[in-house]
Every structure is written in C-alpha cells, then in structure tokens.
Amino acid sequence: MLSDSEAAELLSFLAPGTRPDVKGHTTGYILGLSGHRDGCRFLRSKPDLISALFALTSDPSIAIVKDCYHILINLSADETLHQVLMNDVNVVPVLLKNTMDPDFPFSDQICSILSNLTRHEKTCKSLFKEDVGLAQLVDIFCTEGYNKNAKFHYLAPMLSNLTQLPEARHFLMDKDRCVIQRLLPFTQFQASVVRRGGVIGVLRNCCFDYANHDWLLSDAVDILPFLLLPLAGPEELSEEENEGLPVDLQYLPEDKKREDDPDIRKMLLETLMLLTATKAGRKALKDKNVYPIMREFHRWETDTKVTAACEKLVQVLIGDEPEQGMENLMEVEIPEHVEEKLKEADAKEQQELESEEDRRQIHEEAENEEGTQTRQD
Structure with missing residues (x-):
C-alpha cells in the first residue's frame, strides 16, 4: 500500500488546477485501488483524498467525474467507510441536491451511492436525519422521464433500506398522502430487476407494521x-x-x-x-x-x-x-x-442477499454502460 508521502503526492495531483491528463491518470489509479477491500481500507485512513475526489465530481472533464463517482460507489459499498463519507466528507447534502436536478448527468451513480449508504441501520438513520426529502424522491422515482440521463432504478433499494426505519414507513403509509399506492405497479416492472426487488422490499418492510394490514x-x-x-x-x-x-x-x-x-x-x-x-x-x-x-x-x-x-x-x-x-x-x-x-x-x-445485490448492481449497470466496473491500471 502507499506510504504517507506517496499519498500526499497523489493528493497534490487531484487539485482542481492540475493538468487534466494528470488528474485523469490519478483518478483512474484510485478507481483501481477502490476496487479492492485493502484499497478501500487504505482510503478510509485518508479522508482528505476522498474529499479531493468528491470535489472533482464537479470537474469540467466528464471522464474524471465518472471515475470519481465510480470510486464513491466502491467506497460506499464498504460499511467501514460510511462514517468517513457522511461525517468527514459530508457527501449526502450535495448528492441529494444533485439527484433532484432533472438535468444532472450522474444521478444513477448517486442513487447507487445512496443505496449503499442506507444498507445499514446506523447510517440509514443518519441519512434520514439529513431531511432526505422522501416525498420528492418518491416523486422522481415514479415520474418517467424526470431526467433523460437517468433511470433511477437504484432509488428502489434505497427506499427499501429507508423503510427499515419506522419514520419512513409511517410516511409511506400516511393514509392522506397516497404514496405506497404509487409504488405498487413496479412489482412487475420488467425493465429492471433492481427496481422490482427494491419496491417489493419496501412493501415487505411496510407489512411488518401489522396495525396497517387492514x-x-x-x-x-x-x-x-x-x-x-x-x-x-x-x-x-x-x-x-x-x-x-x-x-x-x-x-x-x-x-x-x-x-x-x-x-x-x-x-x-x-x-x-x-x-x-x-x-x-x-x-x-x-x-x-x-x-x-x-x-x-x-x-x-x-x-x-x-x-x-x-x-x-x-x-x-x-x-x-x-x-x-x-x-x-x-x-x-x-x-x-x-x-x-x-x-x-x-x-x-x-449477508447472502447483499452479496447478490452487489452482483446484480455490477451486472445491470455494465449492461447500461453506467456500471460500477472498476478500471485498473
């Protein structure tokens, strides 16, 4: 693994003013690093590197931005990095804001990151406290063509993860809002197994509240x-x-x-x-x-x-x-x-389901050339 001096040199290459080819080579290298558990654990000890990568998600180069989002997908798949991403780097407010933007080109990658971050109850609670905008997320999810660059399939597992929480279930089953009814048709959404599975996960979680069964x-x-x-x-x-x-x-x-x-x-x-x-x-x-x-x-x-x-x-x-x-x-x-x-x-x-979800995510996004594939140098 890299020494502290090598990590510091890597960080200097991620400065916004660095030549695009140098930045691109560096983000490509870190993308390869993030594809392995040891690489993720190394980056966990370098929050300044992760912050620099997150800042580059607004870089003028689409290739660099894509690398950075795929790095964040890989890092967010590792639970031990959740606190670094949410507390040290504070990614959630920017990610949520960009998701709401109907012209944002990387909303699907953001949905994958948010889905990963909400897998575990502790980070799920933290994210929900960020005023996640559940009503707007459901609206985006159910509105075909909301963003011509994104399919928003990974909002489904995110919503499923959020419904681990009683507060999220309470919102979805608010009798005056008509929210859960909007999700029902997606149990047979043939274009995406991720969307179908996520929505059925939402329904299953909601059915734990037996007071609402009638x-x-x-x-x-x-x-x-x-x-x-x-x-x-x-x-x-x-x-x-x-x-x-x-x-x-x-x-x-x-x-x-x-x-x-x-x-x-x-x-x-x-x-x-x-x-x-x-x-x-x-x-x-x-x-x-x-x-x-x-x-x-x-x-x-x-x-x-x-x-x-x-x-x-x-x-x-x-x-x-x-x-x-x-x-x-x-x-x-x-x-x-x-x-x-x-x-x-x-x-x-x-654990078995999450491993299967990872395999699905890689397979489906690879098919759409929007994947979490890891490029290695």
Whole structure:
C-alpha cells in the first residue's frame, strides 16, 4: 500500500488546477485501488483524498467525474467507510441536491451511492436525519422521464433500506398522502430487476407494521393483487377457484410468466406471510382464494429456499386458526434461545442477499454502460 508521502503526492495531483491528463491518470489509479477491500481500507485512513475526489465530481472533464463517482460507489459499498463519507466528507447534502436536478448527468451513480449508504441501520438513520426529502424522491422515482440521463432504478433499494426505519414507513403509509399506492405497479416492472426487488422490499418492510394490514388489504390500497400477480402462472384453475380470486388474477392468459428472480419470489412470499400475522389478514387471504395460486406456484417452483417459504405460507392458509391469545403472530412471545437462532439465520440470509445485490448492481449497470466496473491500471 502507499506510504504517507506517496499519498500526499497523489493528493497534490487531484487539485482542481492540475493538468487534466494528470488528474485523469490519478483518478483512474484510485478507481483501481477502490476496487479492492485493502484499497478501500487504505482510503478510509485518508479522508482528505476522498474529499479531493468528491470535489472533482464537479470537474469540467466528464471522464474524471465518472471515475470519481465510480470510486464513491466502491467506497460506499464498504460499511467501514460510511462514517468517513457522511461525517468527514459530508457527501449526502450535495448528492441529494444533485439527484433532484432533472438535468444532472450522474444521478444513477448517486442513487447507487445512496443505496449503499442506507444498507445499514446506523447510517440509514443518519441519512434520514439529513431531511432526505422522501416525498420528492418518491416523486422522481415514479415520474418517467424526470431526467433523460437517468433511470433511477437504484432509488428502489434505497427506499427499501429507508423503510427499515419506522419514520419512513409511517410516511409511506400516511393514509392522506397516497404514496405506497404509487409504488405498487413496479412489482412487475420488467425493465429492471433492481427496481422490482427494491419496491417489493419496501412493501415487505411496510407489512411488518401489522396495525396497517387492514388498510393495506382494503380497497384503499389493495396490495394483494400486486403481490400475487408475479407469483401466478398460466395454469388453468377451476371456475370456482377463479371466481374467488381478485379480479386481476382471474383467467390469466396462457403466456402468463412468473417472476424469474428467486430472491424476489421469496420476498413476495415473505410479504404475504407477514400479512397472515393477524386473524383479519389470514381471513382476507383465505377469502381471496390465495391458496390455488400458491398450490400451482409450489408445483412450478424449483428453488429450495423459495419452496420452503411457500410451504410455510400454505400451512397457514390451510391450517387451523391459532389458539386463543395467539391470534396475532407478531405479538407471540418467542423463547430467548429461539429468538437468538432466528436472528443468526436472518443475519446470514441478509449477508447472502447483499452479496447478490452487489452482483446484480455490477451486472445491470455494465449492461447500461453506467456500471460500477472498476478500471485498473
């Protein structure tokens, strides 16, 4: 790794007045450095270097700006750099301001950085306190063509991360705002697995607040068809089974395809499972004839983790009601040793999901030539 004197020399090459070719070579070198854990940890100890790189995101050279944003994406993917980026360099206010600019050319890169920064609860809380402008972010996310340079797909995982927080969930489920309803159609947004997955993550997090289940299942939101449609296939159901289903799920065409991403299918099932936590939720899912959709889905599914999630849901749908005093499954006391094991399993699963998210991010952005690819000298 670089010595302190070499790092100081590198910093001198990042001054705004430095020749563009020298600056470009330097940002290219640091981009390569940031592609490795050791390089990220080295840069963590050099906040002045990160500040200089952040200042160059307004450089006249597009190539240099692009390098700098990709460096910041790489650094923000490492949780140990979050406090440096947010406190020492104070990136968030500028990033949010630029995201709101409908002509800004690097909004997608900013969305990737913000998505990374909100992955962990501590930095998520810090970012939310920055007056994140949730209403405007949702508006941008839902407005096609808001910025001709950006797709804003990575706002979806950012919103999903933010809904770890009760305050963010409270905003999205404010009955007077009609926010969550605007997100529902994106559960079947075919152009981006990141957008679909992020929105379904938002819905799953919102369903942890069981006090809102009646409202989510009511005509005011009507969440159920948006969760079921991606899981429904072309199988022919009986007339009686079709008539019991929500209208959008009746008599589906022969070419109806299911969600092709297993992680997203699992999230959809987990969201449905959360809705069965209350007696009223279980009744709603049974009344809406969810079981035949799950029966056919189970026959089709090949992923063992998804199959296991489906079987849990089916057991609730066909099983007897819990005994008196246990009607609300979210309020049932869990023994401490069992809770510890569940937490360990959740942590392992979250780690796997984040690794998968990183792979997705690299793959999707590479396809759009907007990627997080690391150029190495």
